[in-house]
Amino acid sequence: MACITRDGVQPFDEKREAPRVEPVAEVDLEDRVTRFTAGFGSRGGYRIPTRDERLTVTEGVALLLDGKQDEARTRLAEVDFTVQTFTDGPGGRRFAEVSDVATRTDGTNRGWGRVYVDLGAPPRWSVQVPHPIADLDTERLGARVLRSSPGGVMVLAGAHRTAGKGDAADVAHRTDSVFHEVVKELMRRGLPGVQLHGFADGSFPQYDAVVSTGSGDRAVEDGRRLAEAFRAAGLEVCRAWARECRLSGTDNVQGQAAARENLPFLHVELNGSTRADAAGLDGSARAVSKVVDGWSRRNFSPSGD
Secondary structure, three states: OOOOOOOOOOOOOOOOOOOOOOOOOEEOHHHHHHHHHOOOOOOOOOOOOOHHHHHHHHHHHHHHHOOOHHHHHHHHHOOOEEEEEEEEOOOOOEEEEEEEOOOOOOOOOOOOOEEEEEOOOOOOEEEEEOOOOOOOOHHHHHHHHHOOOOOEEEEEOOOOOOOOOOOOOOHHHOOOOHHHHHHHHHHHOOOOEEEEEEEOHHHOOOOOEEEEOOOOOOOHHHHHHHHHHHHHOOOOEEEOOOOOOOOOOOOOHHHHHHHHHOOOEEEEEEEHHHHHOHHHHHHHHHHHHHHHHHHOOOOOEOOEO
């Protein structure tokens, strides 16, 4: 008999079997991500998840991070999510993809996003993409960073930032999203994170990039390394710990959570010209990868090293 959750909605049937999804052998990670995000519209396609739904997805991701794929699939099936595994052809790493397989009779989407986990190494760091399509090509950059170094987890928003009512789908500034709940779980496990954003050239014309540690200061040395790598790639960089910068992300809720946990967090903004240019995107990915590669060799805890 169906019950009502504490959020006042009827849940999916918890006894259902995990969806049977055919395994994917070898694909291009970046192509897979951009095929998903290509369908995002600037209006519609997002519903705020209930607390139970957020927690269920996050618990499924946690099981996956613990290496319990079958249990993860069963838990995720309760909210019509599933796990597929594949090898990224260009990078050679094997990943698990947590994705929504719900079929909506009214043609709308829930927009809760995806999570990609490197299966070849223990989870060590995250790359976060909260505004795919809206911050064009940040999803491409995220995929390139994820394939660059072992132990990565990518948290990818599932809708355009304006898709929901008001700012409901702007997951960088909301705590009631699957995106935020999963990032909090990664922080609970001590994973540092880099979050990727984009800005129009005209909104801050003096610079090509802004690198910030958000609300905290744990990642200042990492930020310096990233800024130097950007400069080596030919970008003018505003370093938010050294001067006042626009777009420094101090109101970013994932950055605020990282500051509370005393974990490294980098908020990165790139202008449109850099993201639109193939060489600029490649150079930016290499620069960010230098930081996450260092993270992949370290163990962090929420209270310090």
